[in-house]
Amino acid sequence: MFVIFENREAVELRVEYINNFKQSGNIYKGKVKRIVPAMNAAFVDIGEDREAFLPLKDIEKICPSIQVGKSILVQIKRAAINTKGAKLTCKITLPGKYIVLLPTTKQVSISSKIENKKLKEEIKELLEPFNKEGYGFIIRTSAEHAQPEGIIEDFISLKNLWEKIQKQASMKKMPSLIYEEKDKIFSILRDYAGEISKIITDDIKLYKELKKHIKTHFPDKNISIELYRNKNASLYSSYQIDRIIGKVLNPYVWLKSGGYLVIEETEALVTIDVNSGKHCKHQSLEDTAYHTNLEAAKEIAKHMRLRDLGGIIVIDFIDMKSEERKEALKEFLKEEVKKDKRPVKIKDFTSLGLLELTRKKLEESLIKQLSDICRTCKGRGYTKNYQLLLFEIEKRIEELKPFAKLSIKIHPSLEEIMKEFLKSLQLEEYVELKYDINLSIDKYSIERLA
Numbered sequence: 001m002f003v004i005f006e007n008r009e010a011v012e013l014r015v016e017y018i019n020n021f022k023q024s025g026n027i028y029k030g031k032v033k034r035i036v037p038a039m040n041a042a043f044v045d046i047g048e049d050r051e052a053f054l055p056l057k058d059i060e061k062i063c064p065s066i067q068v069g070k071s072i073l074v075q076i077k078r079a080a081i082n083t084k085g086a087k088l089t090c091k092i093t094l095p096g097k098y099i100v101l102l103p104t105t106k107q108v109s110i111s112s113k114i115e116n117k118k119l120k121e122e123i124k125e126l127l128e129p130f131n132k133e134g135y136g137f138i139i140r141t142s143a144e145h146a147q148p149e150g151i152i153e154d155f156i157s158l159k160n161l162w163e164k165i166q167k168q169a170s171m172k173k174m175p176s177l178i179y180e181e182k183d184k185i186f187s188i189l190r191d192y193a194g195e196i197s198k199i200i201t202d203d204i205k206l207y208k209e210l211k212k213h214i215k216t217h218f219p220d221k222n223i224s225i226e227l228y229r230n231k232n233a234s235l236y237s238s239y240q241i242d243r244i245i246g247k248v249l250n251p252y253v254w255l256k257s258g259g260y261l262v263i264e265e266t267e268a269l270v271t272i273d274v275n276s277g278k279h280c281k282h283q284s285l286e287d288t289a290y291h292t293n294l295e296a297a298k299e300i301a302k303h304m305r306l307r308d309l310g311g312i313i314v315i316d317f318i319d320m321k322s323e324e325r326k327e328a329l330k331e332f333l334k335e336e337v338k339k340d341k342r343p344v345k346i347k348d349f350t351s352l353g354l355l356e357l358t359r360k361k362l363e364e365s366l367i368k369q370l371s372d373i374c375r376t377c378k379g380r381g382y383t384k385n386y387q388l389l390l391f392e393i394e395k396r397i398e399e400l401k402p403f404a405k406l407s408i409k410i411h412p413s414l415e416e417i418m419k420e421f422l423k424s425l426q427l428e429e430y431v432e433l434k435y436d437i438n439l440s441i442d443k444y445s446i447e448r449l450a
Helices: 117-130 141-145 148-171 184-192 204-217 241-248 284-305 323-338 366-370 384-399 410-426
Strands: 001-004 009-014 025-038 043-047 052-055 071-078 085-091 099-101 109-110 136-139 175-179 198-201 225-227 253-255 258-264 271-273 310-317 342-347 355-359 406-410 432-433 445-448
Touching: 001 184, 009 241, 009 284, 025 384, 052 071, 052 323, 099 148, 109 117, 117 136, 117 148, 148 175, 184 204, 204 225, 204 366, 241 284, 241 366, 258 284, 271 284, 284 323, 323 342, 323 355, 384 406, 406 410, 410 432
Parallel strands: 052 085, 109 136, 198 225, 271 310, 406 432
Antiparallel strands: 001 009, 025 043, 025 071, 025 175, 043 052, 071 085, 099 136, 253 258, 258 271, 310 355, 342 355, 406 445
């Protein structure tokens, strides 16, 4: 488990379970199993439990002669989630410190966070000879403060990696894993190298690996590494990681003004509802709505990172009549999400006053990585109430008449309610109650004994 702190506040939490294979970023030599024109997709066997999904639009320019049964080099764009297989792409990306190499396309783009136009052109000119060789690039924000030699070294390193991947692909059978992304801590270092000042770990093996990795790959960065040795309190306790996890798992986020957010994830999208709550410090309802929405926008940007929310996100801000304030709110949110390493695209307010945005999704959200679906409600968030349960039991009893004795098995928390219910039906002498702690609270069984 890795936590990133900024100004002593946790902004990202990443989880990596031992022996739990993570797919995102991995490159495979896959076997094309099916091509489904109606879905505009192909399904590829990559050697995992489920076939992976490859959009045909990703295939046309790079490998137009795709055929069922043939091999294809693909990369996991989004890991398998729930019942959905992994999403693939033929547009291979190899991230480095300063650039992301695109070896299968000549596309060149540059981070929008680099605002210096002259510097943009200088970096593009520096990489132009390699672009003519057929390599594409995404120039990362970290390149803004890099020396030209460092950017060239980064390219050569990624080019060598790509040549190694191609060699491995030519030698291995299909389906095969060709390239595996490093542990998350190393991708964190790659993404945050210029911003990290200190790393603390209680794992001696990881401590040694990090020292070696930083010395090799980031010798110019002033990153200190500390081995945590406090025997009186674990690193987990000292940095109150349990409270951070509790915050992630709680759908409610309270604002300082007295308002609050409700964050709910569904199969298709994430919904965020903004409520004013006790906030009533301003003279008009419009002012209250605007200031609550600004505070909410700041927290929403934080929680998208902290919870690793991805895909389609719909925000129901408090209604405002002013179009100018709606636009100001949208611009404020755009500024807040600039701190996010994941691409966030903010759309317009809909006719119903909802703000739509998307955030790149690489794997399951943090809440899904940290929790299991409730065995009682199956993830719905509710169960039958006891009134309905008693109604069903009453109807079932009527169906079993005539009888001399019944056995009814229920969850122990329903004992008192059930006794009162049987007494109201004058059946307490004819029913034997049994209790099963493993039985769901909205389940029961009835058996005729005589």
